[in-house]
Amino acid sequence: MKGTTTTTSTEKLGDEVHFSLCNRNVYVKDMAPLPPQLEFGFSEWKRNYTFGILMDSTFLFGRTGNHIRSVFHALDMARDGSRSLIIQERGFPIDTPLNELFMGLQRSNLERVLGITFYDNVPDDYKSMLSSVRGGQFMRYQSSSSLQERIDHRNYVLQELYRLTAKEMELNPESPVTRGMCQSLNAIFGNDKR
Secondary structure (H helix, E strand, O other), X not given: OOOOOOOOOOEEEOOXXXXXXXXXXXXXXXXXXXXXXXXXXXXXXOOOOOOXXXXXXXXXXXXXXXXXXXXXXXXXXXXXXXXXXXXOOOOOOHHHHHHHHOOOOOXXXXXXXXXXXXXXXXXXXXXXXXXXXXXXHHHOOOOOOOHHHHHHHHHHXXXXXXXXHXXXXXXXXXXXXXXXXXXXXXXXXXXXXX
16 A cells, blocks of 8 residues: 555455555454355345335434434345345435445445345336335334344445445546545544554
């Protein structure tokens, strides 16, 4: 790494795979281990548009922690019911909390990493069959998958979102968003890059 670069994407330093956020190496070995490569971090998810779940983009339940929890529970609900999870391009969960916490969240990245579908990509024949669900309803959802499966999935999602953030920082090291995130990290952890 050159001295002034803000980030690099996933690379290998010696024998250790890592990515960088604000010139801080984040080592994969220090993260929670993930099960073998699974599509969207789940063991099985048959995404079906029939009775797909449309996240209500206007209703927020609680604050940031509940917003994130609602996203995870929405993914659980869709997977458990073999349904697609449909979101709008604006509002919840894109504007709040995802774009507040992460960078590099282009539609194609989110579809590839999370397995969600954007509303305008749903075939018209299925739009009338979608069930609109509000954030509070997701909060009360109890998944049928095991606790370990849910933990593994959440670790997968968070690791992938941070990788997308690192890649975006690498592409735009001097952007106001990158600088703001790095200032926040430095305020929390200090300027020591270890």
